Amino acid sequence: MAGGSGSRFWPHSRKKRSKQFLSLVGKQTLIESTVRRFLPLTSPDHLFVVSNIGQKCEMEKQHLPVPSQNIIYEPIGKNTAPCIGLAALFVEARDPEAIMVVSPADHLIRQEDRFRKTVMAAVSLAGQKDALVTIGIQPDRPATGYGYIQIKENLGKLNGISSFSVRTFAEKPNLATAERFLKSGDFYWNSGIFIFKISVLLKAFEKYAPDLYEALLTLKKVIGNNNYEETLEKVYRQIRGISIDYAIMEKADNVFLVKGEFEWNDLGSWEQTYKLSKKDSDGNAIQGDVVTMDSRNCYISTSSGVIAVIGMEDIIIVQEKDATLICRRDRVEDVKKIVERFKRKNLQKYL
């Protein structure tokens, strides 16, 4: 899933260059890292990417090891349920018995061998139980920026990976609730990674989101035909924008969780990028031509020109050719909001 258009990483992310196309940590773009993460598990022609038509140019610049006919473009973003449904149709056309692994393209995952081991355990579970499987991340702090999943019953280990049945999904909690979740020990972070048989997923669509299922049936008829694009646009204009969590996972009774014990971060803000970056002895994470004096615990990145920083602490500074962000580290959630103000000030060209 590579259709996001977040503005939380402005000025690095722009309208036509969203988060998955950035190299926020390391040199590879997030989409590239995501694709390469799965290559040891399958052949390239079994990898599909769903993106947005507005990002086609940027996507083609990525030179992903994926056949171009496996890159699916949505005409407009309608959240994850339609995106996953559409991809499922493409996979079904190849093999109706296939098991599909769905992953966001803009997360950071380290310890990739363990990640792949976890995915394979989830694949077995999905095959054995006709289940909708999700990867839950063991929380190490009371994060308020993630959704949580509560487990019910321990199903033992699969190839060394713990698995559970799922009691419920919980939305992003407040701090007190997050602390309770952490303490209880049976709440996991929702990684947004899902694993299921195509047939099981489509049945779940039929049962829990019949309107979406109808739309998918319409699309199924036109895949590979001349009128595919026209129909896709028509269907997407009408289809309900909704996440797979809301539309299906929270309602279904055959949901399972495998425990992800790899390093995972959804890179939700510049603050998280700072935390994951290498720091110098002053606690500054620096990229590009930067000179600091008496400055500490700052994230300072420039891809164009020099930045001189004097006497600053706990600040995010990101400079691109035509735009600079200067933001207190505890205010990164407002990057999205300030970018919305650009329209009012007739500064759309910087979006």
Next chain:
Amino acid sequence: MAGGSGSRFWPHSRKKRSKQFLSLVGKQTLIESTVRRFLPLTSPDHLFVVSNIGQKCEMEKQHLPVPSQNIIYEPIGKNTAPCIGLAALFVEARDPEAIMVVSPADHLIRQEDRFRKTVMAAVSLAGQKDALVTIGIQPDRPATGYGYIQIKENLGKLNGISSFSVRTFAEKPNLATAERFLKSGDFYWNSGIFIFKISVLLKAFEKYAPDLYEALLTLKKVIGNNNYEETLEKVYRQIRGISIDYAIMEKADNVFLVKGEFEWNDLGSWEQTYKLSKKDSDGNAIQGDVVTMDSRNCYISTSSGVIAVIGMEDIIIVQEKDATLICRRDRVEDVKKIVERFKRKNLQKYL
């Protein structure tokens, strides 16, 4: 005097574009404002500019209303005494009885009518008394960034402008001393503006700085000749770099002061520029494409690209095409220092 090369206004000022060429407050460059300030007092061909040969290109772009042969270029900067001595030779060649007014080209002066009235009073005083006259600014705060001049005897008013004999010059004081100066009432800020007969100045050079006087005699012989430039370079390579204050004013016994009651600012730092700029209701002084959120009392200026600022207070932010400064307002004195660090980091191209 337009030969400065200060780095306190980096990134706006650079090696080849020093402070006098900036429009720090208002639209005119400081050198342009300075020249125009004197136009009502004299004809353009009586105006001389002394600059540095390295700034010739930038100077020619200014299109000053001054004949090009009145723009004198020093081969290297040697502080104000050689600069004023050299200019005096050019003026002397026109009229040995002339009275010369010397002014820095990079100060801000408002209430220009009063300024000119003060200058004319100083000119009379210099003519009547064969005196070295300086304009002293009445301090309104215990500034530690200026030199001070202590007055001795009140000589009454000249055309409404108070004049005094001078007891002594004092260097930039610490805060306690500056407070004492302010309280005493007989200390004035040294504006760096001087007025004297050419003949009186040259006699003072002869008496108090005979080595400089010798050098001036050598130069006097070559002005207008083919070997002027070669000789100038040779003399300047050897001549002592020293300010007119140290070389002459502090030693001479015929120094007088006229009281400057116009608005004066030497624009010594970005902090002063902030103080002199118009602010919005959040106390922010803003130039260019800037969007702020919960930010107060900041100076934010961009001549290239947009700046988004979240949650910042009391910060100076200045962005140019290839460089950005981010500095706490109480640390502006360190801009000079951080710029020196550029060399160590191999970032000279940004100087």
